Amino acid sequence: MEVTTLTDVTDGATAKGEQTRELILSTALRMFREQGYGKTTMRAIAGEAGVSVGNAYYYFGSKEHLMQAYYDLLVAQHREAVEPILQAEKSFTARMTGVLLAWLEVAAPYHEFAGTFFKTAADPNSPLSPFSEQSAPAREAGIEIFRQVAEGSDLKLPADLRAELPELLWLLEMAVVLFWVHDKSPDLRRTTSLVNRAVPLVDRLLRLTRLPVVRGIATDIVGLIKAVKP
Amino acid sequence: MEVTTLTDVTDGATAKGEQTRELILSTALRMFREQGYGKTTMRAIAGEAGVSVGNAYYYFGSKEHLMQAYYDLLVAQHREAVEPILQAEKSFTARMTGVLLAWLEVAAPYHEFAGTFFKTAADPNSPLSPFSEQSAPAREAGIEIFRQVAEGSDLKLPADLRAELPELLWLLEMAVVLFWVHDKSPDLRRTTSLVNRAVPLVDRLLRLTRLPVVRGIATDIVGLIKAVKP
DNA sequence: AGGGCTACTTGAACATGTTCAAAAACTTGG
DNA sequence: CCAAGTTTTTGAACATGTTCAAGTAGCCCT
Secondary structure, X not given: OOOOOOXXXXXXXXXXXXXXXXXXXXXXXXXXXXXXXXXXXXXXXXXXXXXXXXXXXXXXXXXXXXXXHHHHHHHHHHHHHHHHHHHHOOOHHHHHHHHHHHHHHHXXXXXXXXXXXXXXXXXXXXXOOOOOOOOHHHXXXXXXXXXXXXXXXXXXXXXXXXXXXXXXXXXXXXHHHHHHHHOOOXXXXXXXXXXXXXXXXXXXXXXXOOOHHHHHHHHHHHHHHHHHOO | OOOOOOOOOOOOOOHHHHHHHHHHHHHHHHHHHHHOOOOOOHHHHHHHHOOOHHHHHHHOOOHHHHHHHHHHHHHHHHHHHHHHHXXXXXXXXXXXXXXXXXXHHHHHHHHHHHHHHHHHHHOOOOOOOOXXXXXXXXXXXXXXXXXXXHHOOOOOOOHHHHHHHHHHHHHHHHHXXXXXXXXXXXXXXXXXXXXXXXXXXXXXXXXXXXXXXXXXXXXXXXHHHHHHOO
């Protein structure tokens, strides 16, 4: 992230432009955090950053894109926070719980306005939806974390289930996030307790697939998921 | 719903007012369907209905409230559509599949703009969220349907699971709706196939709770749900 | 240095959801 | 039927996200 006086040859973005971009983004995020997404107007962001409104739109296609940029930041922070956990822990439960709790910790400062972000998650027309084409890279990165969670762990699973597991765990994370967004309890106790109790259950469930009866149904579930994926 | 020339004593609403309200709502719904939610402006609705913008706001607190009103309508239609199914079918699979497919059928004309509606589902600050305080009546009504699905069926379940089942099935419906909203396949084939294949699996899963090992984990899952509910 | 190119910046104009004070229409008690 | 009160209706004003034509600044080539 060095700023030089030379033109940045990649893209067409210059060092100065990059600086302005960062200024606008950091100002926006601070204001989102301090007074919420809804109460922060584009004019206010531009004013506070000392640029014109149009300039903000030069770098960010819309107000929602500012949120998207924040989300990318969050994902990066999460990836960092998760590394030591994946180094240290070997059991599936510890790895999975660690990853989910790390998310809660990283995202905590933004809990109040996170709801606004995940509003777009359910909107299939928004390019910011985690299921959209355009979010594919971020989604892949998220799934990759759970691939590591599964691979480095002590889980032994049938091949078909093992192949789908990372995506399933990512979906579980989405569900936790949805729960988290709605959690109004002090210190987010309910979400924390959900994670701490649900993960061991998932672990047990997964290990149950050794039983022939359970394995049969697990195979069918995996088959359904594969059939129904776009 | 008789319209008389006498003042409606309840509330303070008159017959004429009710007529205007309906006019605005039906106009809005038609336009939502025809050109989508986003492209339908409040001015256009008012213009088409032959009233002023302010008048629309007299009856509906916001544009989203117009959608909420539509949702209520949908729920009512679904309840009606479901009745013959619950009369005729006795097996859990048939009942559950019927109820879910009935939803798809009732909601189909609005598929394109439904996404906008369920955007609000993830927003904890919106009173229109299905999880919010204000949606409690609609949510209860929805859960009630699944209570009937379970009670009238041939399922035999442990008491604790049986008690939580309606709410769990309602959650499943929410998941199906989320999937449906994102489904771009022709004739919504993917969602239909999801329902047709997932319900039998759920059936099998539920019956597996007779096995002691599975029953143990099922009990724990139910315990977790109860603990984590607000 | 100057011309030309690109990147950047501006601010006014626009679109649209929302509010509100005032007017109109209606109802009711006398 | 009138006056007072209530409900309904209006339309202009407002707030805010977004667009865009025009201007500015920096860089490079000759």
